[in-house]
Amino acid sequence: MLVKEEVGSKERVYVEDVKKAHGDEVLVRGWVHKIHDLGKFGFVHLRDKTGIIQLVADKEILKELRAEMSVEVVGTKVENSKALGGIELQIKDLKVLGKTYYDMLPIAVTQGKTKVHLETELDHRGISLRAPKKRAIFKVQEEIVTAFRDYLRGEKFSEIHTPKILGTGTEGGSEVFTVNYFDRRAFLAQSPQFYKQMMVGAGFERVFEIGHAYRAELHNTWRHLNEYVSLDVEMGFIKDENDVMDLEEGFIRYLFDYLRKTCTNELKMYEIELPEKVEIPRIPLSEAHKILLGKYSKKSPVGNIDAEGEILFSKYVKETYGSDFVFLTEYPVAKRPMYAMPDGKGMTRSFDLIYKGLEITTGGQRIHDYEMLKENIIKFGLNPEDFDFYIENFRYGMPPHGGFAIGLERLTMKILNLENIRESTLLPRDMKRMTP
Amino acid sequence: MLVKEEVGSKERVYVEDVKKAHGDEVLVRGWVHKIHDLGKFGFVHLRDKTGIIQLVADKEILKELRAEMSVEVVGTKVENSKALGGIELQIKDLKVLGKTYYDMLPIAVTQGKTKVHLETELDHRGISLRAPKKRAIFKVQEEIVTAFRDYLRGEKFSEIHTPKILGTGTEGGSEVFTVNYFDRRAFLAQSPQFYKQMMVGAGFERVFEIGHAYRAELHNTWRHLNEYVSLDVEMGFIKDENDVMDLEEGFIRYLFDYLRKTCTNELKMYEIELPEKVEIPRIPLSEAHKILLGKYSKKSPVGNIDAEGEILFSKYVKETYGSDFVFLTEYPVAKRPMYAMPDGKGMTRSFDLIYKGLEITTGGQRIHDYEMLKENIIKFGLNPEDFDFYIENFRYGMPPHGGFAIGLERLTMKILNLENIRESTLLPRDMKRMTP
Known part of the structure; x- marks a missing residue:
């Protein structure tokens, strides 16, 4: 640690390191997690970022303490097989660092499974995040992001940061938020789609971005957010969309190995065992439609699959291939954006990735030829002039390319089998929620 | 490389790896950087993400080529001491991957120093980013971000993602963009200040965020952006603001070592030698005012230092301490936000970091006591009820804490001695610019 946290001659020890710390006396800091008053003395659980440890406090100290105040403690290590982690600290000195000002805690932090309503938690x-099991979700989320970045940097991808304030709605869609930008109207980016393609062409070849995306969708469901973190990828010099799926599949494999190593405790808290083997079947949408109809009498909307269909088809794939994931491929031209590469048979070289019954990715190969792109924009009933800044890039030798985007909160939710996407969002934004 | 880029039996070789690649024949991909037509044959420079290599092309191939088209080439390695990197490729096979559609390139990519106006470049x-020297800026920027993340994760910080759509203007200021959020008015975050403090209290203890921040400032200068990337840090259980400055100083030291290793070529392109030793003086603002007045007859605004003052004072610090950096400390209460920790003498425990004449950071210790914070909000003429969601966090044992934020584009600009912050912004947003 470069930053010493000293008090007098003592350096702070994190709870997870108490056992191996030198000396009989250690200094710890954290929050009063639980107080068990036995009259003449009592047990106090102290919680820090890394864990919980038992303190033994006398009467005088006990009466100073309230749940959730933050304290600094110098204590003597005592082995106690009944204590958490087999060790406790006899308090020698205690200092209150952060006082409390409440009559009753709005949420009991000590319960593993919070019993309050999700809205109250939020x-x-x-x-509410002080409950270790709740905070664990974001440890997993952080490591997902780290794995994404490490994997892609290892594959020669560059990390970029593109603007979220746009002069034009990203894909000409209607579900965009408007911003009052000085005397003009601007939009919040629905995705970095145009910019990541631009940067492939600008010579970065392979790029990724971890950033917010905004959707003004009028959905208030367990799987929708109006602001979310998008893990975006775009890759130049590909052969076709299979290169893009290979990349994503490689990432999922890397991710699961990485999480098993870095989030052992967190995965255990949620009773998750990540599969050792990840092999993702690639199934054309039309075939999925047939299977849904034949096996589950489930009709699908034209050129897509609805939420119920995603769940049923995932069930089928799990039973048939033993996979939690499935790539749906060959979406029809009319149902994909104007930049999706047609395959010449009325379909596009695009795909969705479904994970445990939920779409977590849309991706595919993009059109890279200037004339073809312009024609396609016109075919879609849009005006190429509105996309001038975008199509300009295609004049100068844009290589074949493609990419995908993963919704970070959706991936986190599904890995941990959470029920609502708001559980895997630090501070969600939806139609009804703008605070905290 | 997990993702194989094969053509027939051949795997793509990046230009930087051609020399060490096995076999006499290699497959490369990239853009036609320069064409030197000698009649019967010619030299072609091929540029990829990693470098430039010379190709030898015959007449037939030459006439197919145009500058900046993207191609795939199979060629035979030939040592040639006159060629870039001492090696060239005799073209055996060339395939055009991305065609060009232009009469004249808007910008000459081959010039090291682009001679066009910055606005044209943007x-x-x-x-314009195809010019290696231009793209190098963003390689350095990417490695700054990587160093920031690696350093902080090594110090037990957690990476977080907080919302940019807010129900309340972050600090009650006026320079915020408004968003039409369904039927309500929302704001774009000026900083993650409140949220990073909240997450320290929520048990993460130490957090950082790499995300956009928005300022609706009416400045169109060489150092202002309306959307920028903020490297935000917040740390709990500190003693005072010096712990925060120690952390930032430690980061700068780590960063410079890291950039020397990872951006050797890029730093060379800009003729930058990063100092081996970083020791940052900490000077109270009042003392800086005296020095500016005494030494440069420069008057400063009350409780601050202006752009000219920053430049002059940096000059003084460089001459006196040999440092490109200086922490200005002890800003008066009236000039800092309501959450800045007072030192009991009319000043705050806050600081700015000036680097080569430009403020790149504001930071400090924050108020952590609930009553003190509420009183301070009232003292500032604000209404605590407007900050309910923020001050609620201070009821439950908020530990002493502090943090800082670095403007990524400013840091990049100053490291490379660029003249305008737009040069270190991939796609800048300012009062006049919303595209591309």
């Missing part, structure tokens, strides 16, 4: 995020 | 980002 209203009091600063306190 | 208008044509997809082509």
Whole structure:
């Protein structure tokens, strides 16, 4: 540690390191997690970022303490097989660092499974996240992001940051938020789609971005957010969309290995065993439609699959291939954006990735030829002039390319088998929620 | 490489790896950087993400080529001391991957120093970034971000993602963009200040965020952007603001070592030698004012230092301490936000970091006591009820904490001695620019 946290001659020890720390006396810091008052003395659980440890406090100290205050403690290590982790600290000195000002905690932090309503939890995020099991979700999320970045940097991808304030709605769609930008109207980016393609062409060849995306969708469901973190990828010099699927499949494999190593405790808290083997079947949408109809009498909308269909088809894939994932391929031209590469048979070289019954990715090969792109924009009833800044890039030798985007909160939710996407969002934004 | 880029039996070789690649024949991909037609044959420079290599092309091939088209080439390696990197490729097979559609390139990519106006460069980002020296800026920027993340994760910080759509203007200021959020008015975050503090209290203890921040400032200068990337840090259980400055100083040291290793070529292109030793003086603002007045007859605004003052004072610090950096400390209460920790003498425990004449950071210790914060909000003429979701966090044992934020584009600009912050922004947003 470069930053010493000293008090007098003592350096702070994190709870997870107490056992191996030198000396009999250690200094710890954290929050009062639980107080068990036995009259003449009591047991106190102290919680820090890394874990929980038992303190033994006398009467005088006990009466100073309230749940969730933050304290600094110098204590003597005592082995105790009944204590958490087999060790406790006899308090020698205790200093209150952060006082409390409440009559009753809005949420009980000590319960593994919070019993309050999700909305109450979200209203009091600063306190509900103190429950180790809740905070664990974001440890997993952080490591997903780290794995994504490490994997792609290892594959020669460059990390970029593109603007979220746009002069034109990204894909000409209607579900965009408007911003009052000085005397003009601007839009919040629905995705970095145009910019990541631009950067492939600008010579980065392979790029990724971890950033917010905005959707003004009028859905308030367990799987929709109006602001989310998009893990975006775009790759130049591909052969076709299979290169893009190979990349994503490689990432999922890397991710699961990485999470098993870095989030052992967190996965255990949620009773998750990540599969050792990841082999993702690639199935054309039309075939999925047939299977859904034949096996489950489930009709699908034209050129797509609905939420119920995603769940049923995932069930089928799990039973048939033993996979939690499936790539749906060959979406029809009319149902994909104007930049999707047609395959010459009325379909596009695009795909969705479904994971445990939920779409977590849309991707595919893009059109890279200037004339073809312009024609396609016109075919879609759009005006090429509105996309001038975008199509300009295609004049100068844009290589074949493609990419995908993963919704970070959706991936986190599904890995941990959470029920609502808001559980895997630090501070969600939806139609009804703008605070905290 | 997990993703094989094969053509027939051949795997793509990046230009930087051609020399060490096995076999006499290699397959490369990239853009036609330069064509030197000698009649019967010619030299072609091929540029990929990693470098430039010379190709030898015959007449037939030459007439197919145009500058900036993207191609795939199979060629035979020939040592040639006159060629770039001492090696060239005799073209055996060439395939055009991305055609060109232009009469004249808007910007000449081959010039090291582009001679066009910055605005033209920004208008044509997809082509201007093809100049290796321009793209090098973003390699350095990417490695700054990587160093920031690696350093902080090594210090037990957690990466977080907080919302940019807010129900309340972050700090009650006026320079915020408004968003039409369904039937309500929302704001774009000026900083993740409140949220990073909340997450320290929520048990993460130490957090960082790499994300966009928005300022609706009416400045159109060489150092202002309306959308920028903020490298934000917040740390709990500190003693005072010096812990925060120690952390930032430690980061700068780590960063410079890291850039020397990872951006050797890029730093060379800009003729930058990063100092081996970083020791940053900490000077109270009042003392800086005296020095500016005494030494340069420069008057400063009350409780601050202006752009000219920053430049002059940096000059003084460089001459006196040999440092490109200086922490200005002890800013007066009236000039800092309501959450800045007072030092009991009318000043705050806050600081700015000036680097080569430009402020790149504001930071400090924050108020952590609930009553003190509420009183301070009232003192500032604000209404605590407007900050309910923020001050609620201070009821439950908020530990002493502080943090800082670095403007990524400013840091990049100053490291490379660029003249305008737009040069270190992939796609800048300012009062006049919303595209590309």
